[in-house]
Amino acid sequence: MIPAWVEGQLAPVEKLAVHLRGLRHKAVSVFVLSERGILIQQRALAKYHTPGLWANTCCTHPRWGEADAECAARRLREELGIVGLHLQAAGRVEYRAEVGGGMVEHEEVALFRAVAPADLALRLNADEVMAARWVELAALQAEIAAAPEAFTPWLRIYLADHSRQILGPVGG
Numbered sequence: 001m002i003p004a005w006v007e008g009q010l011a012p013v014e015k016l017a018v019h020l021r022g023l024r025h026k027a028v029s030v031f032v033l034s035e036r037g038i039l040i041q042q043r044a045l046a047k048y049h050t051p052g053l054w055a056n057t058c059c060t061h062p063r064w065g066e067a068d069a070e071c072a073a074r075r076l077r078e079e080l081g082i083v084g085l086h087l088q089a090a091g092r093v094e095y096r097a098e099v100g101g102g103m104v105e106h107e108e109v110a111l112f113r114a115v116a117p118a119d120l121a122l123r124l125n126a127d128e129v130m131a132a133r134w135v136e137l138a139a140l141q142a143e144i145a146a147a148p149e150a151f152t153p154w155l156r157i158y159l160a161d162h163s164r165q166i167l168g169p170v171g172g
Contacts (some may be wrong), residue, residue: 093108
């Protein structure tokens with residue numbers, strides 16, 4: 001169950017139902033940065049929407065009653081094996097995007113960023129992530145311009161509309 005707005009109130013709703021109904025719901029997105037650039041991940045092919053697409057470091061929905069920062073740290077650990085980074089809140093954004101299969105992400109997102117050492121060790125959870133890589137912001141923007149269909153709608157929205165907020169001075 002994830003927190004979603006139903007008839008103006010926050011309520012626990014099954015994740016698939018939230019996306020099929022296009023309900024506005026809580027989400028968390030993390031951007032891990034280093035001297036190597038931004039860490040992005042390629043979503044596992046078994047994901048029920050946007051499989052195989054490249055996304056920001058980590059994104060998920062908090063469990064009912066879970067604090068946003070706790071959720072961000074949990075999913076970094078579960079998806080990428082990353083622990084011990086200092087997560088810095090980077091504000092909130094809201095977006096709505098079709099993600100295929102009749103599903104809609106209408107998210108109110110708590111954004112986080114963290115700075116990692118260049119030698120950050122990763123341990124990918126194959127159920128969630130099929131690949132991860134570091135990429136410089138300018139190179140990522142060029143890749144998205146050349147092949148937007150290879151990237152999740154939310155990553156494209158974040159970089160087009162909110163990069164300075166998310167990435168700080170490197171984003172703008």
